[in-house]
Amino acid sequence: MKRDRIFLLLSELVAVVSLGAAGSTAGELAVFAAGSLRGPLTEIAQAFEAAHAGQRVALTFGASGLLKDRIAGGEHADVFASANMEHPRALATAGKAAPATRFARNALCALAAPGIAVTSDTLVERMLDPGVKVGTSTPKADPSGDYAWMMFERIEEAGRPGAFKTLSEKARQLTGGPNSPPAPTGRNLYGALVSGGQADIFITYCTNAKVAAAEVPTLQVVAVPARINVSADYGVTRTLDAVPRAADFIDFLLGREGQSILARHGFSPA
Numbered sequence: 001m002k003r004d005r006i007f008l009l010l011s012e013l014v015a016v017v018s019l020g021a022a023g024s025t026a027g028e029l030a031v032f033a034a035g036s037l038r039g040p041l042t043e044i045a046q047a048f049e050a051a052h053a054g055q056r057v058a059l060t061f062g063a064s065g066l067l068k069d070r071i072a073g074g075e076h077a078d079v080f081a082s083a084n085m086e087h088p089r090a091l092a093t094a095g096k097a098a099p100a101t102r103f104a105r106n107a108l109c110a111l112a113a114p115g116i117a118v119t120s121d122t123l124v125e126r127m128l129d130p131g132v133k134v135g136t137s138t139p140k141a142d143p144s145g146d147y148a149w150m151m152f153e154r155i156e157e158a159g160r161p162g163a164f165k166t167l168s169e170k171a172r173q174l175t176g177g178p179n180s181p182p183a184p185t186g187r188n189l190y191g192a193l194v195s196g197g198q199a200d201i202f203i204t205y206c207t208n209a210k211v212a213a214a215e216v217p218t219l220q221v222v223a224v225p226a227r228i229n230v231s232a233d234y235g236v237t238r239t240l241d242a243v244p245r246a247a248d249f250i251d252f253l254l255g256r257e258g259q260s261i262l263a264r265h266g267f268s269p270a
Contacts, residue, residue, distance in 0.1 A: 029057045029245050030076055032067045034083035034234070035176075036106065036144070036205050040265040041081065047261070048252050055245060063142035063176040071239065072096060078242035079249055081234065083205075084143035088237040100235040103253055105268035108147055108229055109206035110222040111190055111213070116200050120223045124155055127201055128166060135174045135199025142176025147230040148203040154228040174198055191216045205232060207266040234267075 033041050038061050045057035060067070060077070068087040071077050072094060080097065082088050088100035110127075112118050118126045127134050139145035152167040174180065174193055183189035191212030194202050201222075202209075209221045236253060238246040252258050259269055 027054060027056060029055060029078050029243060029249055030060070031057055031079045031081065031249065032060045032062070032071065032077040033079075033081040034064045034067075034143070035061045036083055036208055037061070037081055037234075039207075039211065040262045040267065043261045043265075044253060044258050047257055048249055051252070052245070052248070057249070063138070063180075065141040065143070066176075066178060076241070077239055078246040079236065079238050081236045081253070082143070083232060083234055084146070085233050085235040087143070088235040091239070092237060095240070097237040097239045100237045101250065101254065102233050102270045103236045103250075103258075104234040104262050104270055106205045106207055106232040106234065106266075107268075108151055108203055108224045108232070109209040110220075110224060111194050111202040111204060111209040112220040112222055113194050113197070113200050114218040114220070116220070118201065118220065118222055120225055123201075123222055123224065124160065124163075124228070127155075128160070128163065130170075133198070133200045134167065134171050135193060135202035136171045137175045137204065138173040138177035138180065141178060143232065144204055144208075145173060145176055147232055150230045151203065151224065151228055154230070158227055171203075172199055174202075188212045188215045191219060194219055210266055234270075
């Protein structure tokens with residue numbers, strides 16, 4: 001009887017351990033990343049998996065501000081790659097993440113509809129035209145929207161009194177918000193919005209604009225003049241409860257192969 005009882009206890013222990021192992025996600029690396037990183041980070045994750053046998057990277061893309069709030073609210077992520085430095089720094093200040101590191105830069109471009117006559121020199125005039133629909137992402141929720149608002153401020157500072165009020169009030173915040181609609185299946189969101197008439201001119205990252213124009217060749221990518229453009233610094237951090245491999249992933253992102261992939265997708269080096 002005693003031997004049978006010991007055997008039963010051991011069997012139960014083995015069952016519990018086996019169940020725990022079956023439900024474990026210890027081999028998975030959870031990466032939350034800005035939507036503008038979808039192309040390059042998907043490639044980087046695949047290259048990282050190839051270099052680390054058995055390692056799986058689970059990618060979640062979205063507006064950086066919303067992802068930051070999800071992590072702050074207790075949702076698990078090992079790595080957070082943001083389209084700004086402020087959101088990963090906020091997590092570090094809150095005691096939820098390590099100090100942030102800059103890993104890439106982006107800039108703003110204007111994505112314009114085919115029928116809009118616009119150049120870099122006339123961009124401000126066209127945006128201020130009451131008949132032109134200006135689209136942006138959502139400030140505070142998405143850094144792209146914050147950068148667009150900074151651009152509006154710079155337009156005013158460059159000698160256009162009242163420009164910030166006019167542009168911030170007329171801008172259609174079409175992406176990056178908690179209730180923003182997703183992109184149509186298989187479509188670039190910005191290309192779909194502009195070609196669909198939701199905006200005549202959309203202020204977004206140059207990387208986004210170029211992907212949209214590659215999908216819809218009739219769309220125009222217009223350079224934003226340097227005096228009013230905004231440099232977007234991308235920051236990455238690992239959470240304090242991250243799996244050990246998170247540090248390796250960040251090193252890979254900052255390394256030669258990761259930076260090469262980012263450059264191929266139009267990002268400037270950190």
